[in-house]
Amino acid sequence: MQSKIAQIRLVSSHPEVYDPCDDSFALVDALLADRVNLLEHRPSICMEIGCGSGYVITSLALLLKELDSSANYITTDINPHAVQVTSETLEAHNCHAEVINTNIASGLEKRLFRCVDVMVVNPPYVPTPEEEVGSYGIASAWAGGENGRRVIDKILPVADGLLSDKGWLYLVTLTDNKPLELCLEMRKKGYASRIVLRRSTDEESLHIIKFWRDFDILSDAN
Numbered sequence: 590m591q592s593k594i595a596q597i598r599l600v601s602s603h604p605e606v607y608d609p610c611d612d613s614f615a616l617v618d619a620l621l622a623d624r625v626n627l628l629e630h631r632p633s634i635c636m637e638i639g640c641g642s643g644y645v646i647t648s649l650a651l652l653l654k655e656l657d658s659s660a661n662y663i664t665t666d667i668n669p670h671a672v673q674v675t676s677e678t679l680e681a682h683n684c685h686a687e688v689i690n691t692n693i694a695s696g697l698e699k700r701l702f703r704c705v706d707v708m709v710v711n712p713p714y715v716p717t718p719e720e721e722v723g724s725y726g727i728a729s730a731w732a733g734g735e736n737g738r739r740v741i742d743k744i745l746p747v748a749d750g751l752l753s754d755k756g757w758l759y760l761v762t763l764t765d766n767k768p769l770e771l772c773l774e775m776r777k778k779g780y781a782s783r784i785v786l787r788r789s790t791d792e793e794s795l796h797i798i799k800f801w802r803d804f805d806i807l808s809d810a811n
């Protein structure tokens with residue numbers, strides 16, 4: 590199933606860059622379903638970790654375009670070819686983002702500390718042998734190690750440092766990644782969560798989880 594923003598044109602592709610697939614479409618559909626809330630949220634800084642072709646960050650920028658506020662977009666990928674393809678996708682749709690070749694958000698932690706109002710992540714989530722994790726090419730798009738959690742478990746603490754008080758995180762997961770366990774772990778950091786979209790394909794069962802800071806959880810814990 591393809592999202593309504595499927596008219597996004599990928600002006601370039603690269604054999605080492607992940608083409609938008611069911612997981613990318615599910616994430617954009619979750620954003621579209623939350624569009625009214627996102628518009629009311631009036632995010633100042635939006636961020637994607639692992640932009641691949643740029644399909645998701647460009648969709649988000651188009652979705653929020655009717656806000657005349659100047660939201661800023663920042664996106665990262667460990668794969669240098671993805672950075673190039675994403676820049677071209679954004680440009681073809683008159684969207685602007687800072688596109689950075691880095692590991693998760695390395696080098697951005699101080700600058701973006703508690704500043705990101707909307708974060709979107711479609712991580713490498715496929716369970717694979719550990720030695721496949723951490724490549725800089727196309728395998729970095731899916732190789733997730735044990736339970737597909739190697740990269741997810743590194744992203745979540747970084748997200749916690751970057752999300753603003755009103756920050757929202759949309760994360761793609763598979764059943765194999767134990768989404769409820771992820772929600773419980775984030776709860777310990779003070780986040781409420783909801784599975785906002787479930788989608789089963791021939792190959793996988795996807796869940797898009799939305800996380801947000803819930804200050805009641807923190808005060809209950811104290």
Ligand SMILES: C[S@@+](CC[C@H](N)C(=O)[O-])C[C@H]1O[C@@H](n2cnc3c(N)ncnc32)[C@H](O)[C@@H]1O
Pocket residue numbers: 607608609610612613616638639640641642643644645665666667668671691692693694711712713714726729730731740
């Ligand atoms: C499943 S693909 C998703 C691509 C795109 N966001 C989409 O939804 O179509 C995962 C992306 O994360 C990138 N990635 C993997 N590990 C990363 C890391 N440690 N830091 C930054 N990006 C990473 C991969 O290179 C790949 O582009």
